[in-house]
Amino acid sequence: MKRFQSTEAVIALVLLTVMVLIGLVNPAFWGVANLFSLAKANVVIGIMALGVLLIMISGGIDVSFPAISAAALYITVRTMVALDYDGVLLPFIAASVIGVLLGAFNAFIIDRFKMIPLIVTLGTASIIRGLVLGLLGTSIVNINKMPDALIEFGKQDLTTVTAQNGATVGLTAMILVYLAIALVIHVVLRHTMTGRSIYAYGDDMESARRAGVNTRRTIFFVYCTAGLLAGFAGLLHSSMIWQANPRDFIGLELDVIAAVVLGGASIFGGRGSVLGTMIGVFTLVMVKNSLILMKVDTTWQRVVVGVIIVAATAITAWRDRKKLA
Amino acid sequence: MSAKAEEKPLLRRLLGSDASIAQLAVITLVIFVLMAAMNPDKFLRYYNFESITYIMPELGILCIAMMVAMLTGGIDLSIVAIANLAAITAGVYFRHPVVAEALDAGGLALVLHTAMGVTIALLVGLAAGLVNGLLISRLRIIPILATLGTGQIFSGLALVLTGGPAIVGFPETWNWIGTGKLLGVAAPFWVLILVAAVVAILLRRTHLGVNLMLIGTNARAAVFAGIRSSRMILYSYALTGVMAAIAGILLSGRTNSAKADFGASYLLQAVLIAVLGGTNPAGGKGRVLGVLLALVALMFLSSGMQMMRASNFMIDAVWGAFLVLVIAINYLRSSK
Numbered sequence: 001m002k003r004f005q006s007t008e009a010v011i012a013l014v015l016l017t018v019m020v021l022i023g024l025v026n027p028a029f030w031g032v033a034n035l036f037s038l039a040k041a042n043v044v045i046g047i048m049a050l051g052v053l054l055i056m057i058s059g060g061i062d063v064s065f066p067a068i069s070a071a072a073l074y075i076t077v078r079t080m081v082a083l084d085y086d087g088v089l090l091p092f093i094a095a096s097v098i099g100v101l102l103g104a105f106n107a108f109i110i111d112r113f114k115m116i117p118l119i120v121t122l123g124t125a126s127i128i129r130g131l132v133l134g135l136l137g138t139s140i141v142n143i144n145k146m147p148d149a150l151i152e153f154g155k156q157d158l159t160t161v162t163a164q165n166g167a168t169v170g171l172t173a174m175i176l177v178y179l180a181i182a183l184v185i186h187v188v189l190r191h192t193m194t195g196r197s198i199y200a201y202g203d204d205m206e207s208a209r210r211a212g213v214n215t216r217r218t219i220f221f222v223y224c225t226a227g228l229l230a231g232f233a234g235l236l237h238s239s240m241i242w243q244a245n246p247r248d249f250i251g252l253e254l255d256v257i258a259a260v261v262l263g264g265a266s267i268f269g270g271r272g273s274v275l276g277t278m279i280g281v282f283t284l285v286m287v288k289n290s291l292i293l294m295k296v297d298t299t300w301q302r303v304v305v306g307v308i309i310v311a312a313t314a315i316t317a318w319r320d321r322k323k324l325a
Numbered sequence: 326m327s328a329k330a331e332e333k334p335l336l337r338r339l340l341g342s343d344a345s346i347a348q349l350a351v352i353t354l355v356i357f358v359l360m361a362a363m364n365p366d367k368f369l370r371y372y373n374f375e376s377i378t379y380i381m382p383e384l385g386i387l388c389i390a391m392m393v394a395m396l397t398g399g400i401d402l403s404i405v406a407i408a409n410l411a412a413i414t415a416g417v418y419f420r421h422p423v424v425a426e427a428l429d430a431g432g433l434a435l436v437l438h439t440a441m442g443v444t445i446a447l448l449v450g451l452a453a454g455l456v457n458g459l460l461i462s463r464l465r466i467i468p469i470l471a472t473l474g475t476g477q478i479f480s481g482l483a484l485v486l487t488g489g490p491a492i493v494g495f496p497e498t499w500n501w502i503g504t505g506k507l508l509g510v511a512a513p514f515w516v517l518i519l520v521a522a523v524v525a526i527l528l529r530r531t532h533l534g535v536n537l538m539l540i541g542t543n544a545r546a547a548v549f550a551g552i553r554s555s556r557m558i559l560y561s562y563a564l565t566g567v568m569a570a571i572a573g574i575l576l577s578g579r580t581n582s583a584k585a586d587f588g589a590s591y592l593l594q595a596v597l598i599a600v601l602g603g604t605n606p607a608g609g610k611g612r613v614l615g616v617l618l619a620l621v622a623l624m625f626l627s628s629g630m631q632m633m634r635a636s637n638f639m640i641d642a643v644w645g646a647f648l649v650l651v652i653a654i655n656y657l658r659s660s661k
Contacts, residue, residue, distance in 0.1 A: 061469070109649055113656040116606050118400070118469065122596055123648035130642025134635075254473050267467050299484045306477030310460065313470040 007264035008276045015283045022286075026293045032161050033169040034293070038286055040171075043178045044240070045256060046281045047233040050185050051226030052260050053277045057189070058222045059202040059269025060117035061257065064106060064125035066249035068227055069234030071132045072098040076235055077141050077150075077244035086149045095235035096228045102128060103227020107220040125253075132246050141244035154239030174236060181229065186274040194221055202269025255305075259284040262312040284308070345603040345655070346615050352651075353622040360629025367632045377624050378510065379503075382517035383408075383575040385620045387591055388598040389524050390568035392616050395599055396528075396537045397558055398544070398608025399461060399468030401565050403476035405592045407453045408573030410483040411446040412583035415574070416492035418445050419499070428496050439498040446570045453479055454566015458559035483585035491584035495577060503578025513575045520571060525613040527564075537561055541608025590641070597648045598623060623647070 023029045048065055055062045072095040080091055102124070109120045143151070157170030189195035194217075200208040201218045209215050238244045263280025265272030287308060291301050361368045387404050394401035418424060419442055427434040453475070460471040505512040528534035536557045540547040547554055577583040600606055601623070602616035626647070627640050635643075 109652065113652050115652045115656070119596065119600050119606050120649070120652065122593055123645045123652070126593055126597070126645030127642050127649070128645075130638045130640070130645060132638075134638035134642060138638075254477070258470075258473070261470060267470060297485075299488060300481065302477050302481030302484055304481075306474045306479075306481055309474030309477060310466070310471065313466045313474060314460070314464050317464055317466045 011279045022290045036171045041285045043174045044233045044237040049281045051229035054222045056265045057202045057272045062121045063253040064121035065230040066252045067125040067128040068102045068230040072231030073234035073238040074246040080147045086147045088153045095231040099227040099231020100224045103224040107223035111219045143242040150239040258309040349618040356625050364632040378514040382513035383572045385517045386572040387595040390565045391595040391599040392604045392611045394565045395604045397541045402472040404569040406476040406479035407569035410479045411449040411570035412573040412577035413483045414449045415442040415446040416583045450566040450570025454563040458562030462555035462558040491582045493582040
């Protein structure tokens with residue numbers, strides 16, 4: 001009984017209901033091609049959301065991760081093009097390192113100057129975007145200039161199915177990368193001291209400090225990991241769409257934060273799980289993708305997404321209020 | 326010497342006991358001198374300051390709106406969406422065949438319909454603000470998330486109304502609000518002064534202002550003190566919505582057009598300027614004068630940098646760096 005009352009179970013139930021409804025309106029939803037493309041759309045946003053989850057559990061919020069992602073992917077790809085380097089492993093390490101450094105910058109300001117994370121990350125996002133676009137330019141690295149190895153990496157499929165119209169659709173292998181990262185974050189959060197101290201810090205900063213949690217280490221761990229995931233996801237995105245655009249991900253922070261909240265994380269900190277976040281991301285991506293399938297006029301899409309965010313947050317607010325009583 | 330002695334009390338009175346205002350005034354002055362020194366022949370021209378008085382008001386009003394939302398520890402991420410929605414609704418009204426015909430006739434009808442358009446825009450702002458306020462005060466949704474969601478809804482509705490492209494061709498009286506001159510000073514600048522004065526008086530001299538500060542300082546104590554918190558919070562978001570609509574009127578009047586995704590960068594800048602102006606994002610502290618000083622400082626900074634042919638992206642980066650710098654200064658000053 002307890003199991004069914006858990007946040008994850010509730011969201012999963014909502015998700016299933018929505019899936020059935022969409023399937024009834026348009027049976028094409030259950031087509032293999034659509035399901036594969038849904039899975040693909042989850043990967044990059046999902047990895048970013050896991051980073052945001054860590055930050056939200058710690059009681060913070062981050063709106064700079066899209067800027068970090070864009071910076072990491074654009075700096076890495078431009079460097080590869082300039083050096084005429086072709087490879088996969090080293091670039092991903094480079095993108096992740098860029099992410100970690102930028103995340104550490106966030107952590108430093110938040111920890112040293114005791115400023116609200118929202119304001120700090122708004123500022124750093126503006127710095128990062130401004131510097132990347134101002135110093136490196138705005139030109140998009142297209143498929144003909146993109147390093148081949150990266151494209152080949154992003155192209156890999158687990159299985160391919162030939163659809164009725166003759167086109168082959170594949171299930172991207174990147175889904176494995178996403179699942180592996182999710183597993184690691186889950187283990188860290190549930191079974192390590194570091195993970196538990198993030199929950200403790202997010203629940204009550206002062207109690208955590210008195211209980212012996214190294215708060216500075218916790219903040220740095222959270223923001224650096226989120227930066228790492230953002231940088232990694234950025235380059236992964238680039239290799240999956242075969243181009244590097246420094247203006248990518250603008251406005252994505254709202255979607256990702258909404259997905260994480262939808263997944264049951266509390267913006268006050270101390271609550272949230274990997275499974276819930278993954279379901280939240282899937283729900284948001286699915287609804288966005290399915291609005292077209294359901295023949296909703298494209299101009300109405302933003303309204304629908306907004307209503308979903310408000311409804312989801314109203315439900316969590318109601319839940320948190322019951323907890324307080 | 327004697328002149329200096331006379332000056333001091335006046336200055337003190339003007340700045341109040343708030344050290345952050347004095348600090349801001351110094352920063353603004355430094356930026357002014359720096360930009361004037363770096364662009365000696367361009368920056369100090371009358372034309373430069375005149376163009377600033379046209380561009381500044383719409384952003385300035387959004388900043389004051391953001392400051393009001395922050396007083397209770399909240400934030401309003403939907404102000405730019407409200408501004409666009411208000412301007413677009415008025416634009417749709419002007420497009421209505423009957424109204425368009427009357428507008429073509431000109432004369433008194435032109436003025437009357439413009440007044441109607443302004444009223445409609447303000448009502449849209451009020452309604453949007455009330456929606457935010459109800460979600461935050463009654464349903465207890467966290468302000469960031471509530472306004473993030475409603476921001477999507479408002480800009481989505483704006484998109485539905487226009488179908489995508491910008492609405493162009495507002496009546497000339499409407500455009501006068503954004504580009505005209507009154508007593509030798511830009512009309513939008515008068516609007517900014519009026520809004521700033523009204524909000525300053527509201528915050529300093531009325532129950533609403535005092536209550537908002539109390540709620541922001543200690544929400545629980547405010548409840549025990551008998552303040553009707555949720556009603557006050559509702560009012561503050563309604564005020565924010567109306568101010569956003571005013572900014573929307575100025576923006577559409579200045580550019581003679583309205584679009585669902587105009588001025589997206591204003592959101593970040595409004596947060597930034599409100600915080601720079603000494604507003605505490607955790608609530609309880611904020612002054613109109615501080616916000617105006619920060620606004621002027623950043624206006625000087627960006628107009629000076631534009632003269633040095635810096636790209637807009639670099640200006641964004643400098644704004645961000647400036648925010649982080651001021652956070653650091655504030656921290657170091659308060660920890661002394």
